[in-house]
Amino acid sequence: MAILEVIDLHKSFGKTEVLKGISFSMEPGQVLSIIGSSGSGKTTLLRCINFLETADRGKILLDGDVLFDADGEKLTAAERRALQPKIGLVFQQFNLFPQYNVLDNVTLAVKLRAKKEKNAASRKAMNAEIEEKAIALLNKMGLGDKLKNYPCELSGGQQQRVSIARAMALEPKILFFDEPTSALDPELTGEILKVIRALAAEHMTMVIVTHEMNFAKEVSDHIVFMDKGVIAEAGPAAELFDNPQTERLRSFLSNYN
Template sequence: MTILEAHNITKSFGSAKVLNRVSLSLEEGESLAIIGPSGGGKSTLLRCLNFLERMDTGRISVRGEVLYDSEVPGSEDGLREKRLHFGLVFQSFHLFPQYTALKNITLARELLVKKQPSYKDRKTELLEQIRSDGLALLEQVGLSAKKDAYPHELSGGQQQRVAIARALALNPDILCFDEPTSALDPELTGEVLRVIRSLAEKNTTMIIVTHEMQFARQVADKVVFLDDGAVLEYGVPQEVFEPPLSERMQRFLSHYTDQNL
């Protein structure tokens, strides 16, 4: 089943066209890596998909439901709810410093559940469920022992794993990562990539902006190569990474050592 369809996304900042008619689609359980040179528009694309940035033109559908269509007036209504289709993990982890690892994970759901009409009557039961789901997520990212730790007591890699668990807590249709490891040293990068790889093995639907070519190649089901706001390559990794490579792709990959490919 097609989870995400993005059609003809265009975005300019002032006179600079940053995304130029970008289209892509994602099947349920697939992971898509977005690669490309710095400034090529990867983060902007992810932000447009998540409605953190308003696209100039384009259409986004999730599970066949049109969430936004620049040609349909009023389709920007209710973006806050529409955003819930997407989970987000950024390069810098953005955890709430005043809350423990577990609280960082459970907080958003606790706030949402309070809006339910039945909250008053079922408070204990609902909060207990959220807590036990939060503990299960911490276990999934290998951090059960750190449930009561505050962000400053965690390594960068651990913080990022909490951020991943937090993004998963709202059960998004699509989990989006923007360079989740680029603030980490190689050892910590490995532990975060292992978590993302295990999510891919569980068929979590994901979009990952990454400079880790080896990871994109091995883990992603599909790869988009974005350069100067346009999709220059789009396909399974074997197609995108194996010769014959386009001249632009060759030039891009030449910046990586063999070890990193």
Template sequence: MTAAPATKGLIQLRDVRKSFGGTEVLKGIDLTVEPGEVVAILGPSGSGKSTLLRTINHLEKVDGGTIAVDGELVGYAVRGGRLHELREHEILRQRTHIGMVFQNFNLFPHLTALENIVEAPVYAQKKDKAQARERGLELLRRVGLEDRADAYPRQLSGGQQQRVAIARALALDPKVVLFDEPTSALDPELVGEVLDVIRALASSGTTLVIVTHEMGFARDVADRVVFMDEGRVVEQGTPTQIFGDPRHERTRTFLSKVIEPAFNL
């Protein structure tokens, strides 16, 4: 793939395959996410959703196929007609363009909320510490936590920790932000505050890929919904089409089990 400098956040997956032991969990995924698009990935547990997300920033190495962001292969380079894995420092450079928010926050417990946000820009991008701190405070304001800048993770609720994690992902000014079930570890009453932050981010023009079990949120926020099952993309379309008139029987069966009967389509 050739470089595409005019785009920002274009993700292209071509025949992506991944196995763990003898089990193939991704079976030839083809998917394109346009710059600024918000894509929600749905599917039952074990369908490969989280693994797919982790291949996009090379936390999981693919066994076949390619992934590119803005035309640059992720984790690999082509030399002599063959794929060669990049060195770790080159992969880390690529990851600064691909933010990731995990299920369990993954904050450094010995750092304050602000220090968690400032860490990567200073040490990975070599940004001026004062500027990184100013940007960190701006991001804490954006997620409604400016008054908790000096709090340690143990002093924050789960929802607050996840909002700090989102701010940390944004601190690198990524082209793409990946969310791996960002509300699954939260108590139900804390889910809304995190989803509100993601809703605001979705309107900002950043490319977002969100693995989620929150059906109403996916319907309201996503530009496109992708349904996965058994390592394959079974169906994709607009939220209206997927939730209102799914074409594949497997999609219909899944949605009938996870959507409350009172859910107003």
């Protein structure tokens, strides 16, 4: 069964139609990369799925939950908040919280969720457990020695790894990346690639919007190529890169070689 299903999604900003009927689905454990030139609607698509924008038409389903249905009832703010942790998002600009150290960045949201627990003793135990998990996660990201550092003391690649850990801490069913390496120096993209590859090995379901073709080719099972608000071509990564079917994708890829 598909874990994520997007059906005929439309979105306009004023008179500009950015998404003109996007449909795709993906299986659990898959890594899907969305490629395409700037303005093709990749980021908007991601933002619609993550509740940062509201689509105009269409349907989004995640593992049995309706995230968006233009014809159905609108989700309340509380319903959206309940669904939000199932979907992780890693931003291009990291958006770490500058006043919190690495560990607190990762645990803040998880602790706030656990706070509903009334009993002080069990809350304390819970917080300890949350921290333990977060430290394990950060160790895996190679940040075990940076727990008490503040974001401003880290390199871009380290900050992005913290933000991946922060998203993973909520144990999402699916993790989205919005151009995770675009704000980084080229030599730092390798760090992020390594982390994503490690997550893929653990069968984390991931959707990555990226401009890095080598990155997309190496890490993803499936590719969606977007052009002017529609999916122009989609398919398994190897096939799509080695044997593009459409003229649009051919000319797009030729810019990268």
